[in-house]
Amino acid sequence: MAIERRPLREQIREELMLRLERGDFAAGTDINEAVLAGELGVSRTPLREALITLAGEGVLESNQGRGFRFAPVSRKEFRELCAIVAALEALALESSDPAHLREVAPELLRLAREFSADVAARQEIEHHDDEWHDLLLSGCGNERLLDLITSVKAGMRRYTHLMSGDGTPMTRAAEEHRRIAERLLEDDLQGAVSALRDNWVNGMERMIARIP
Amino acid sequence: MAIERRPLREQIREELMLRLERGDFAAGTDINEAVLAGELGVSRTPLREALITLAGEGVLESNQGRGFRFAPVSRKEFRELCAIVAALEALALESSDPAHLREVAPELLRLAREFSADVAARQEIEHHDDEWHDLLLSGCGNERLLDLITSVKAGMRRYTHLMSGDGTPMTRAAEEHRRIAERLLEDDLQGAVSALRDNWVNGMERMIARIP
DNA sequence: ATGTAATATTTTGTATGCAGAATTCATAGT
DNA sequence: ACTATGAATTCTGCATACAAAATATTACAT
Structure with a gap:
């Protein structure tokens, strides 16, 4: 059995996408990094890496000093x-x-x-x-x-x-x-x-x- | 004059793209995060954030445990x-x-x-x-x-x-x-x-x- | 000399710490 | 009551610290 070795950021990204599809987060809501990291049981570092990836895909937006939030829908x-x-x-x-x-x-x-x-x-x-x-x-x-x-x-x-x-x-x-x-x-x-x-x-x- | 407030990761990304176009890095070469961060005068954290963004755009590749490297050309x-x-x-x-x-x-x-x-x-x-x-x-x-x-x-x-x-x-x-x-x-x-x-x-x- | 195993070093991946910006809350003045 | 101002708090952005994986080095046996 080949054990799985994947960066946390990828697993976090997947989990967030899963939750997004379940409708856990409303569009437009801000993300609190500390809280979310706590929920997921990881530190803020790999979480932020996942958030940056998602922002690159257009799932999230990021504003200077204001962190990330789910991009509003239209x-x-x-x-x-x-x-x-x-x-x-x-x-x-x-x-x-x-x-x-x-x-x-x-x-x-x-x-x-x-x-x-x-x-x-x-x-x-x-x-x-x-x-x-x-x-x-x-x-x-x-x-x-x-x-x-x-x-x-x-x-x-x-x-x-x-x-x-x-x-x-x-x-x-x-x-x-x-x-x-x-x-x-x-x-x-x-x-x-x-x-x-x-x-x-x-x-x-x-x-x-x-x-x- | 509206002073500019941009995340470091964006400025770093720009600088790396500039260097890439100048031909500073050969395709396929590994990136040493500590060295590059030192050259740029920033810490590894925002540098890694920029690298992750670039990997998302296909400029870099990342392998578990092996860090980032410039994607080979073909x-x-x-x-x-x-x-x-x-x-x-x-x-x-x-x-x-x-x-x-x-x-x-x-x-x-x-x-x-x-x-x-x-x-x-x-x-x-x-x-x-x-x-x-x-x-x-x-x-x-x-x-x-x-x-x-x-x-x-x-x-x-x-x-x-x-x-x-x-x-x-x-x-x-x-x-x-x-x-x-x-x-x-x-x-x-x-x-x-x-x-x-x-x-x-x-x-x-x-x-x-x-x-x- | 060569290959291999054990060890040391380097480097990444993740966690934590800290400074400053943004927001909230309270207080004072009208 | 309402707005404005300032302090307190929260949260982000960046830096640093630590653990584990990967790589390099050395010692040893053949």
């Missing part, structure tokens, strides 16, 4: 983030290995179909959606691009817990996933790319109304 | 970065305010022309090029996108000092800038976008041969 920013991820994922799909795409297309289709069937809890649906997109882009050799997508998506997770548990809109996402997979099966890469763009545009429209 | 990564910035700038241009674009188009054209005239030092040319692109995207309201572009470009600066002082290829870039500006003058946004993409593709091809 429809404008959500729109911006969706546009960015759409462009990045489109690029990732375009620059993917065609052979690999052919290979995973059936699996993508299967997942999209079984996804539309079950109507589960929001968090599970989101998890499923994330995995689907990961699989879709698994043939992209541009590692920097994949890292960037992950990072921008981290910034979007501030919004996920705002969308409460209504299951209906998620089934439409499954349809869009199905369409993307079908285009790939037909070797229609450009069709798949524009279907992916549609998926992000529609996903945005579906969610944006719920943002305060 | 043609593959450079290609990847160019593709990413091309896509992001294209998106930024597409989502710019058309009225603003009409307004700055003449200035962009003027700058591109006077740029092709003077053959200056590489660093100045790059500076000019950066400013031109900044002006081009100044009408983009997507702030997150502009930040992201800045961040990815920071990662690319590892490569700039590798391209030595040959002036010839830069004049071709000016031609491309001229073409982008002309499209904007004609209100041909899509034409400008694809000219911008060409600019990045060609710029990449021009530079890539010089990477070891």
Whole structure:
């Protein structure tokens, strides 16, 4: 068994993202470093390192002398983030290995179909959606691009817990996933790319109304 | 006079980027935190904070127990970065305010022309090029996108000092800038976008041969 | 001479300490 | 009662101290 050796700052970052998705912190609230460090059972140093990382990803803001706080949410920013991820994922799909795409297309289709069937809890649906997109882009050799997508998506997770548990809109996402997979099966890469763009545009429209 | 109050980590980050562009550090070399902190006249704490930020931008790598080091360069990564910035700038241009674009188009054209005239030092040319692109995207309201572009470009600066002082290829870039500006003058946004993409593709091809 | 084990040194990762800025609270004056 | 002013408190930003991991060095056996 290879024991795990990771810097505290990374574990802290993960834990904070987890809490953020659970909706533990309201957007716009200040972070008290000493208190949070105490809760997590670590010192302020690695905590601050994690906070700086999150600030770099847009999850937090930092003001001189005033420390860190969770970046406020807005429809404008959500729109911006969706546009960015759409462009990045489109690029990732375009620059993917065609052979690999052919290979995973059936699996993508299967997942999209079984996804539309079950109507589960929001968090599970989101998890499923994330995995689907990961699989879709698994043939992209541009590692920097994949890292960037992950990072921008981290910034979007501030919004996920705002969308409460209504299951209906998620089934439409499954349809869009199905369409993307079908285009790939037909070797229609450009069709798949524009279907992916549609998926992000529609996903945005579906969610944006719920943002305060 | 409003006195400046900025965190040390930001000033340190700037200084390190400056040194990086000057070619002070070779790619792949380890960073000794104590030594570097001593040189900069600061403690290890804000230095580490700056290093973590730079690692988030892809300028540095960090391995557990082994600290930070300048990320090695490769043609593959450079290609990847160019593709990413091309896509992001294209998106930024597409989502710019058309009225603003009409307004700055003449200035962009003027700058591109006077740029092709003077053959200056590489660093100045790059500076000019950066400013031109900044002006081009100044009408983009997507702030997150502009930040992201800045961040990815920071990662690319590892490569700039590798391209030595040959002036010839830069004049071709000016031609491309001229073409982008002309499209904007004609209100041909899509034409400008694809000219911008060409600019990045060609710029990449021009530079890539010089990477070891 | 070479490889290996034990030890010393260096260097990172984390915790703690301290100075100063920001905020809060109390008090005085109107 | 309300605002303004100043003291007290809280909290951040930076420096320093400490522990553990990694690296270098030495001693020893073959």
